[in-house]
Amino acid sequence: MEFRYIYRGLGVGLLGGLLAFVFARIFAEPFIxxxxDYEAGRDAAQxxxxxxxxHGGHSHGAEAAEVFSRSVQRNVGIGVGMAIFGLAMGGLFVVAYLIVSRRYPGLRPRVLAALLAAAGFVSLYLIPFAKYPANPPAVGHEETIGERSVLYLAMIAISVISMVLAVLAARWLAGRVGGWNASLLGALxxxxxxxxxMGLLPALGHLGINKAEYGNVATETPQPLRAPDGTIVYPGFPADLLFRFRFYSVISQLVLWATLALGFGALAERLAASPARERPRPAAAEPGTMRSEAATTA
Incomplete structure (x- = not known):
């Protein structure tokens, strides 16, 4: 029985990843x-x-060779990456579904799938994103990739643990203050x-190299590039571009988790009802056997 759920969870996760890729390719990719283009222009100005x-000397920095063309990156690269991510989220989702469904067998599969998808979206993506939002190219120094990755993973772990503790607290309070009040207290x-x-973890703008370069501004977003006399020779990173990229990144993830909630919920509902429809009927005994059993009883 579990394998039937697992296969469907992986399939829906793959579908969600592909749908998220289509959305990102249409709406987010132009901003990437x-x-x-901004990064190339800024490098040229620098x-x-x-x-x-x-004093007029020419600087010819060695540019790294491009392993994959931009066309491959924006199509095959992002598509494969999001498909694999969808598979991974589908696998985690179905494992969580099977564990919770055993503890709460009275919940409808659609309702349980929706609740788990909402919890997964909030704890695995939205809260970490609120602290450390996604950045397009040209935002963030290469030297801080390691620190940023560690901080982001730490925020994910804290968010997931906090979600589990909140659910346990709500469950413990349910018998004392009622289900609705317990849910509100768990959310609190x-x-x-x-x-x-979020208050204890450092902002990315406060990492050493960002603070050293941008001073009191303490940001990871490139500021205007200035000449030695203070003249701006290249503008800072456009705020509108940064907002739109992050906005569509959130919507792309929402597409993935909504697909898991709706798609897997519908399939799980059908699976939960299938044993009742497919339960074999008891075979009718042959007339000779019935007479033999009656005679033996007599």
Whole structure:
């Protein structure tokens, strides 16, 4: 029985990843290209400043060879990456569904799938995103990739643990204050825990190299590039571009989790009802056997 759920969970996760890719390819990808264009223009302006500072000398930095073309990256690369991510989330989702469904057999599969998808979206993505949002190219230094990755994974772990503790607290309180009040208190516990974590963990703008480069601004977003006399030679990263990229990133993830909630919920409902429809009827005994049994009883 579990394998029937697992196969469907992986399939729905794959579908969700592909749908999220289609959405991101249409709406988010143009802003990634804009960010790449900004980065190229800023690098050229910086190279001109460096050349002027070296009294007209020419600076020819060695550019890294491009392993995959931009066309491959924006189509095959992102598509495969999001499909694999969808499979992984589908696998985690179905495992959580099987565990919770055994503890709460009275919940309808559609309702349980919707609740788990909402909890997964909030704890695995939305809360970590609120603290450490996704960035397009040109935002963030390469030297801070390791620190940023550790901080983001730490925020995910804290968010998931906080969600589990909140659910346990709500379950413990349900018999004392009622189900609705217990749910509200559980949500409050979750918000307090993640709020404390967000306050304690450093902002990306406060990482060493960002603070050293941008000073009191303490940001990871590139500020205007200035000449030695203070003249702006290249603008800072456009705020509108950053907002749109992050907005569509959230919607892309929402597409994935909504697909898990709706698709897997519908399939799980059918699976839960199938044993009742497919239960074999008892075979009718042959007339000779019935007479033999009656004679033996007599």
């Amino acid at each position: 290209q804009d960010a790449i 190279e001109s400043l460096n050349a002027a500072a070296s 516990v979750f918000l307090v825990l993640v709020g404390i974590a």
